[in-house]
Structure formats: structure tokens, C-alpha cells
Amino acid sequence: MDPAYRKVKSCPSRLKNERDLYVPVRQFWQAQGYDVKAEVNYVDVLAVRDNHMVAIELKLNINFDLLLQASNRQQYMDYVYVAVPKRGRTLYTARWQKICALLKRLGIGLLLVGEDMLGELAVQLMFEAKAVDSVQRFNPRRRTKIFEEFSGREGDVNVGGSVGVPIMTVYRQKSFLVAKALAQGPQTLRQLRARNLLACETVLQKNAYGWFVRVGRGSYALSEKGREALGTWNEDLSHEE
Structure with a gap:
């Protein structure tokens, strides 16, 4: 040093x-x-x-x-x-x-x-x-x-010393990427895998944050809660240095 x-x-x-x-x-x-x-x-x-x-x-x-x-x-x-x-x-x-x-x-x-x-x-x-x-x-x-x-993790989105705010973890980041894809409209697992979102099935099935809804067999869309979260995290990611 x-x-x-x-x-x-x-x-x-x-x-x-x-x-x-x-x-x-x-x-x-x-x-x-x-x-x-x-x-x-x-x-x-x-x-x-x-x-x-x-x-x-x-x-x-x-x-x-x-x-x-x-x-x-x-x-x-x-x-x-x-x-x-x-x-x-x-x-x-x-x-x-x-x-x-x-x-x-x-x-x-x-x-x-x-x-x-x-x-x-x-x-x-x-x-x-x-x-x-x-x-x-x-x-x-x-x-x-x-x-x-x-x-x-991709990049450094969090701020050290944060208290009482959501933290961008690896799992949340994967969920965020799936949410970004679904913001364009409902998609199937096959379509998501084609976009190299290899963890999409686990993320969608677990749905830990309630961001996704199933709209058909193997087809998913973004929930209202997911749209709100996507806007919040998009703003935070835009400030990454």
C-alpha cells in the first residue's frame, strides 16, 4: 500500500x-x-x-x-x-x-x-x-x-454503510435482468434462455420479490410490483460510477 x-x-x-x-x-x-x-x-x-x-x-x-x-x-x-x-x-x-x-x-x-x-x-x-x-x-x-x-455481481451499485434500503445482491441482479426482458412484454422460458438469461427459470419459479406473474404455460410477464422495482433500480444503476 x-x-x-x-x-x-x-x-x-x-x-x-x-x-x-x-x-x-x-x-x-x-x-x-x-x-x-x-x-x-x-x-x-x-x-x-x-x-x-x-x-x-x-x-x-x-x-x-x-x-x-x-x-x-x-x-x-x-x-x-x-x-x-x-x-x-x-x-x-x-x-x-x-x-x-x-x-x-x-x-x-x-x-x-x-x-x-x-x-x-x-x-x-x-x-x-x-x-x-x-x-x-x-x-x-x-x-x-x-x-x-x-x-x-456486475458492477458496484450499492453504497457502503447503507441501512434500511434494499441491497443489490447476485440474486436480485439476476431478477432485475429478467425483469428488464419482461418489460418488453410476456415471454416464454425458451425466449428468455435465448437471451442468455440462463438463471431465468429459477428466478421466475422462486419469484422472491413478487416481480413476475405466470400468464400461460411456461410464459411469464412483469407484475405491477416488478414495474415499480424496475424503475427504482434503473434509476440507481444509472448513477453507478
Whole structure:
């Protein structure tokens, strides 16, 4: 990791929730050559490069719950970081120094989000995470599940730190693609397969979101609920960076 990544000054007023931290954190890891996606199986930010998996948890403050969350990620990640806003004089208090000492002892890295010289949100690396050893990383099944979810997604539609909003998962993305096809009118399974929608049968039969209706033998159409969802997700996808 490049230790010379630019320093930042504090800007807590611009960082009102965890979502506000996501873009600069994503850009930081992309600059290190990582592929980055948000909200992967409850991990706020997941960065992957050369089979190395890095979990980054976004929070406005460092508290006990965050420490529990970050240490839990060490069961299946190679590195774990927390990212919080940079808050002026807080960095010079005795309490802050103790927090940093504890994070270092746990092997958890720290990122601060603030403003650069141009007033843009950027990340300052305070200290790196330690590589998680094989004794700590004892949940390979969880690791495999997260990696499959990460690899199966197209693009990065979610925003890290989101709470109470639908997350674009692999399954939802497959449902969305089928819904886009059916928006043109009712189609049969054969027609959908011809469009390389190979998972269409499972998606249509499960119909987890109620987006589809069966209108004949092997023929399906988009429900009203599906049309509403399609409009919502189309808008979100158009904002993908």
C-alpha cells in the first residue's frame, strides 16, 4: 500500500452518515489496484486483489460495537480496516491514543476521511492492518460465500454503510435482468434462455420479490410490483460510477 497517500484535514459537517464515507474509501482502494464493491454479505466495503480480501467497516465513531464487528471480520478476511471521519482535536486526546493502540493490538487498520487541499473528500491512512493469520481465519466457508457473492455481481451499485434500503445482491441482479426482458412484454422460458438469461427459470419459479406473474404455460410477464422495482433500480444503476 502506498503510505504517501495525501493527508486530509477534518470535515465532520460533510460526513453525516456512513454512506458519505463510501466514495472516498472506494477511491482509496481502487488507487491501490483493488476491485471494490459495497455491502457484500453485511461487509460495508470489500476490496479484492490477487485473492486477497480486505474488509472495511464504515462508522462515524469508533465504539465497542465497531470493534466487535471488525474483529469478527478477521474470521474470514486477510485484512480488516475501519474508516471514520477525521475530527480535528480528537486526534490529540489521550482517549484517541488509547483507541489507536487497541486497534493496533487487534491488528485492525485505520483510515480517516476528511478534505484534501482542494476541498474534496479523501482518505488518510493512519496505520495499516496486520495480515490475519490462519489461526484467526477459521471460517473458510464464510469466506467462500462472500467471495462468490462479490465475484457474481456486475458492477458496484450499492453504497457502503447503507441501512434500511434494499441491497443489490447476485440474486436480485439476476431478477432485475429478467425483469428488464419482461418489460418488453410476456415471454416464454425458451425466449428468455435465448437471451442468455440462463438463471431465468429459477428466478421466475422462486419469484422472491413478487416481480413476475405466470400468464400461460411456461410464459411469464412483469407484475405491477416488478414495474415499480424496475424503475427504482434503473434509476440507481444509472448513477453507478
